[in-house]
Amino acid sequence: MTQEDRSRDRIQSVERAVAVLRAFGGHDATSSVSELAARVQLPRPVVRRILLTFEHIGYVRSENGRWALTARILELGAGYFAASSLPEIAQPIMAEIVAQTGETCSMGELDLPDVIHVARVEERRPLPDAVRVGTRLPAHATAVGRVLLADLPEPELDAYLARPREAYTPLTIVETGALRERLRQVREDGYDVSIEELHPGMIAAAVPIVVAGRAVAGLTVSSTTLRSREAALRDEVVPALRDAAERIAAAYRAANPGVYRTPPAAG
Template sequence: MAVTTERSRDRIQSIERGVEVLRAFGERDATLSVADIATRVKLSRPVVRRILLTYEHLGYAVSQSGQWSLTPRILELGAGYFQRSSLPEVAYPYMADVVEATGETCSVGVLDGVEVIHVARVEDRRPLPDAIRIGTRLPAHATAIGKVLLAHLPQRELKRYLAKARLEEHTPHTITDPVQLRERLDLVRERGYDVSMEELHPGQVAVAVPIVVDDRAVGGLTASSTTVRETEATLRDTVMPVLQRAAAGIAGAYRNANPQIFRSR
């Protein structure tokens, strides 16, 4: 149950509902009916319809044969984040180097609550099954990139995460016990990387390292592959050092691009 606070009373409910309707359109659901959206966001159909008609008026949505979809104009809402000095824009050249050196797909992700949002991605010519797209959200506890980000949280924030996160089992290799996860995160923090072997999807593996600026992880860098191409040893011994060099380069470039955030000490 949500706690009513002075800040929560200042929120505009109609905007919150509008955002929920936008988020109903996932990477695998380009078109949805009013009924589909109403079910997902737990709002009445008339409310959803009015929100969609507003988006249509603004040019952000379009309807055809009872199915709604977003228009390319929706991209302008995220343009501010993908500015020249943003983490994705700074990271792309280094990610391209990772892909060239390893032959594996490379992504940058940031922590958002109990999930990781992928904000940049450079794919190898051999796309992975269930390929991740920019904006995809994945459970932090079941991914290498999620664990390196969790491992670098301040202790108070990590404790809050462990208290509220649902550690769902995605494969037999997923860590679902909070004590075991805490032990794994301690190890990740100590060694500076994580290797995930089929923890989220069968046959899929990944290695990740943090992007650290001034002792704070501003994101994570990961290379993902399959059990056909990589083993835990090759991810650790061959791919991980390439990621670490790229992460150091990204961290330096990101710091230099944002002097207002990371001021010289």
């Protein structure tokens, strides 16, 4: 199916409705119709009709002119967090990483131009600027994002690198040539370390979780410059992450035999 065929088969009203739901993320608990309309760049009457539809089926509620998601919205993600899902399988192994390193462990999946955090196990000492499950972070400015970018097919990587990128600190890599070279090094090393590239004082190491030759997610440990150093991340955390990523990949493959079939023996 060509890109033109896919475009013809899309339902615009569904795309708009999903955009309104996504507009609730990362903002205040409640939003007005005007605020949502501005975020999705749709007319207020269109957004209002979408909200009324979602209210009818129980996914949003309104009070005093403000709209909020209801608990029923969690139904939409229930299938993703099933027993055979990557986050569910990874959670106990991530807890072992936290016990071993004394630092917070997260897992992210690529959704260009960002990484979405899909699982997280906190260390008892909370991190500043801590993220939650569902938080999106820029792929180019995070270790977990770069281990996933490094796995992209060349045409997809070229398309991504053609986009502008934001510098979050003086250490953020934004120049195309420098980022391409960094990703080449990440591909060669099999891991990445980020030092104060997204937030001052924050550092992280990450490795890809590779299933059937494809990086399906990234596993990362985050800390602060007060608690850890780059050498400790490379020498102690990265080996632990690699072992955990291999175990998660093996368990995920075994839990999804219909997707990852073992090829028949030769002869």
